[in-house]
Amino acid sequence: METKREEKALREFKEIVRDLVRMLRAATGAESVYLQWVNRSRRQFVMEAHSTTLPNVMFNDRNGFDGYFLKPYRNLENTSQIRVGEQVEADQLKHYYGEVPVRQLTILPFINKGETVALTVLESSSPLLLSELSDTFQSFRRTLGNVLNTYLELIDLNRKQLEWADYEKSLGRFSTRQHKAEILGQLLEEVHSQLSDGSASLIAQGMGSWVNVLNTGERDLAPSLGLTVEQKSIVYDALENGQPEFAIHFNQNPKRLSTGETATEGASLAVPLMIEGRRHGALLVSDRNPLTFSESVKHKISNLTRVASLTIRANLNSEGAENNLLTSEYDSFIPDIWERAVDSILKSRQDQRKSWFGFLSIDNVASLRSRLRLEDLKRLQRELVPIFNPGRYGQSGYIGFNSDYVFTFLMQGRSEGDLQAWITRVKERLRDPVTLTDGQQVEVDIVWGHTEITNRDSDPHKVVQRAKQKLSEAVKHSAAG
Secondary structure (H helix, E strand, O other): OHHHHHHHHHHHHHHHHHHHHHHHHHHHOOOEEEEEEEEOOOOEEEEEEEEEOOOOEOOOOEEEOOOOOOHHHOOOOOOEEEEEOOOEOHHHOOOEOOOOOOOEEEEEEEEEOOEEEEEEEEEEOOOOOHHHHHHHHHHHHHHHHHHHHHHHHHHHHHHHHHHHHHHHHHHOOOOOOOOHHHHHHHHHHHHHOOOOOEEEEEEEEEOOEEEEEEEEEOOOOOOOOOOEOOOOEHHHHHHHHOOOEEEEOEOOEOEOOOOOOOOOOOEEEEEEEEEOOEEEEEEEEEEOOHHHOOHHHHHHHHHHHHHHHHHHHOOOOHHHHHOOOOEOOOOOEOHHHHHHHHHHHHHHOOOOOEEEEEEEEEOOHHHHHHHOOHHHHHHHHHHHHHHHOHHHHOOEEEEEEEEOOEEEEEEEEOOHHHHHHHHHHHHHHOOOOEEOOOOOEEOOOEEEEEEEEOOOOOOHHHHHHHHHHHHHHHHHHHHHO
C-alpha cells in the first residue's frame, strides 16, 4: 500500500512537469521545449519531459556529460541564449534527424539548495525576447520548485508513516512463547533495522564479568565477541546508572566497551536491560553516521529494549529474576546464546578478525568423581569458569555450557597466536590446584579441541560437530599418552 502511494505521487509529479513544459512552449512560441535533470553522480543529463511541434525530433532519455552540447552549462545560474552555428554547432543537436530548423536556444537553469539541478531548453527559429518573457520564466521556475518540494514532502511524510508502522510491527514480534535468547536475538534484529550503517550487540553478565555475547549488523563496526566491559566506557555508564547513554565518538573516544576495541567511530547508544529493577544486560547500538540517532530512533530503541525485558520477565519466577539471565548454574553462557553467536559469525563474514569455536573438557574427571561429592564437583566447575575466562588473560572470548565437565569456548582475535596465548595461560594457571570454597585443593587436567570458523563454513551445526571431533581426537590422544 505504501509503495503504491509513492508510485502515485511520482506519477502525478511527472504529469505536472509534462504539463508545465507544454504550457511553457505554448506561452513562448518555441518550437521545442525540454527539461533535463543534471545527475552529477552519474555524469548524465536525464530527460524528464519534452514538447515539440517539429516532426524530425527524437529525444534520448539519457545523455552523458562528455560530448553533449549542454555540458558547459551544467552549472548555469542565470538564463542564457546561444545561437546555433556560433556557440553550438547544428550537428551537436543529436536529437534532430535531417535538417535542424531551429536557430536559437534559450536555457533556463533550475537551482535547488544552491545547486543547478535541472536545465530547461527552449529551441526556436528566431530569438525569444527575454524581457517580455521574464514573468513567464519566473512563474515556470516557481511552479516547478513548488511542485518538486510538495512531492518530496509527500514522500518524506509517507516514509515517516511507514517507519512508525514498521516500528509497531517490531513491537508485535516479541512473544512470551519465545525463549529468552530468542527474544534478545529478535531485539538485536529489530534494533539493527533502525540503523543506516551500524551494528547492535548484546552485553550480558557471566564468568564473573560483563562481556559482549552476540552481534548483528555491520561486521567491522561490531566489537569482538567476548570483549569485556571496562570502566569509562558508555556501556559501563549505562549499567552503572541504569539509564541509556549516548555518545558521539571523537578521535576513537569515548570507548563503547573497552580499550581493546579496534574501531570506535560514528556514534553509539547503550541501553540497560532492566528486569525487576536489576540490570541483566545492555544493548549497544552503533552507527557510522551520527545523524542516524534522531530522538525518535533513540526512543524506539529504548522502547524495544523495554518491551523485550517485559516479555522475558513474564516467563521468569522471582528466583529466575535474581540470577544471571543467560548463564548456566556454573556461570557459563547457555547454548542458546553461543549457538546464535556462531551463526552470527557465519552471517557477518568477518574480514579482519579470526574466530574460533571449541570445547574444553576436564580430562581427569574419572578420578575426581571417585573422591569428590557431587556438590564439590559442581563447586569445582563454578571455580573453573572464571579461570577459563579469556578476558582474564587479555583476550576476547567467552565460555559456554555444553554438559557437566565439558565447556565450550568462542574466541575472536587477529591471529592464531591469540588463541594459543589463551590456552597456554590457562594451562599455566592449572599447574596449581584449584581451591574450592571449603578449602579443598583439587588438581585439574584439561583437554581441548577447536576449529576456526572460516568463509567456507555456512552451517553452524557443522562447525560445532567439527570441534567435537577435534575434542574426541584430543581425548583419545591424551588417553593413549
